[in-house]
Amino acid sequence: MPGCFDDDDMPELFPDDSPDFHRPDRQDDRLRARFAPPPPYDCDVPPSYPDPPLYEDLRALQGGSSGSGFSTHRTPVWDELLISSRDWLNSLRSNSTGRTATLASQCLDRIGQLPPDELLDCFSSQSALTTTLCLELLGDHWLRDEHILAGLEFVEQRLGPESRTVFMPPWHMLNLSMYRQRAAGPYNPSRPRLREPAIASGHADIVVLPALVHGNHWVIFYVDTRAATIRYADSLSPCGAPDAAMLSDLRWWLAGLLPDRNFNVVEHTSPRKG
């Protein structure tokens, strides 16, 4: 897939040209919440996973891992998304300087011209990222698997075609559970699935696997195929261990692809909350 992002277009994720971001006299709660340093972690306190804003349509086929007490919300309409996106961009423009502020201004100038629900062709048809989903990202909406996959594709494009890092789609861990239920023994599909040839042939040093836990929270597994290690990162529970069933499914899959290796979990500390 051709890259569609130029270096000049790249905003800084945590702009270092914006010293005002953490000033206490800045009263923009949303911006502070997004960019504030994480609080110190207390591993003795169990993490609290919030109830998700489950949209009405998403009740279909909901898996058994979901939490209870869901409330249903209608899917945000375009005009509401425009308002929340403009709020965020205005906050960003007001509270930053330099290129970040310029980019926020440019986005504000152009956002009204966006057609609703149009596919962005610089992302793959797998992520199916649309203009509507982009506006969700700018607002306060939670991340759908399209957002996660598009983010991974973005990183993949930045790493370039020679990269030896493989990103699995956000539904892969759920897929593994389904594959394992069907398989009588070791992972041995009749033909290779998505990204598996690169892993099995030793052309992937790192495999990154996002996963949804508790039906509402994204975590990530980070597999180093050369060191035969698995790292797990959960921003809400940085001291926590991965879900045992997920870890078991992941090891089952890796054993099928790389049978000469025994993968061990090694400790990972999440760098920040979010």
Add this chain to the structure above:
Amino acid sequence: MSDNENDNVQPKNEDPAAPINIKVVTSQGEEVFFKIKRNTKLSKLQGAYASKVGKDVGSIRFLYDGNRLHEDDTPATLDMEEGDTIDVMVEQVGGTVL
């Protein structure tokens, strides 16, 4: 694609008008079977499945070999075989409260 079937390879039916049986399976293991011609768009199957379960087709993910199905995919373009499985799952949403 089925798992662990390396020793059961059957000759492929290349007649585009010949129907094959496709199984749609949820993450809870519920199965729905469809008979579909090899040159018929799988979007028709997706619509039929969504209608059967009473949900919007856009809220359901249809995956074959770990890949999301596209609008124009057919059993022939995906080289699907008799008895192949399409995995179906709900869209996943995660986040935190700001």
